[in-house]
Amino acid sequence: MFKTLSPNGSDKTKSDRPESETATESFLVAKPGIAETRIANCTPSVAATLALRSSINRQALDYWIKIRDSRPMPSRADLDPLDIRDLLPNVVLLDVANDPLDFRYRLIGTKIVSQLNNDHTGKWMSEIPHQKPPSTIWSSCETVSKQKIPMTTEIPYTGRNKDFAVSEDILMPLSADGVTVNMLFVVIDFFRRSVEDL
Secondary structure, three states, X not given: OOEXXXXXXXXXXXXXXXXXXXXXXXXXXXXXXXXXXXXXXXXXHHHHHHHOOOHHHHHXXXXXXXXXXXXXXXXXXXXXXXXXXXXXXXXXXXEEEXXXXXEEEEEEOHHHHHHOOOOOOOOEHHXXXXXXXXXXXXXHHHHHHXXXXXXXXXXXXXXXXOOOOEEEEEEEEEOOOOOOOOEEXXXXXXXXXXXXXX
């Protein structure tokens, strides 16, 4: 069960805000100190400020909101690699299968591959021992697929780069029909220190 937080927005009235800032958002956060929180009824910049410390992940959330427009979710066809060239090394695209639920790695950016112990491109999450249920990553993917809103998590880093302490990700749903989540647009960044050390 998620705790709900409704932050106060800007002093500006809705009509005075830029168009990208008028939509209310819901956003799930699962991080140390703010675990299981739903940030509700906030603008994109408020959601990003409250939940994301990575500038790359904030850019990704802004882009997802932009291409979504007035729909509940954007589709895979809306993603234009030319628009997100700076993000591509940090991007993971996951196919979402139902009956049974599973997630397949369609694309893994070069920065992510370089930090992993193995390249999982083409593999189903259920085939990877430390990612199959009830792992944290599986749980996050399942939550976003069911809730149909973005979510951020922060977990201890366990890859090959010993300088990194934690990774922060942003998981965003994609839908071909606007109803069912059929892909996840994930962006991941890495930090040398944990939240507690900041």
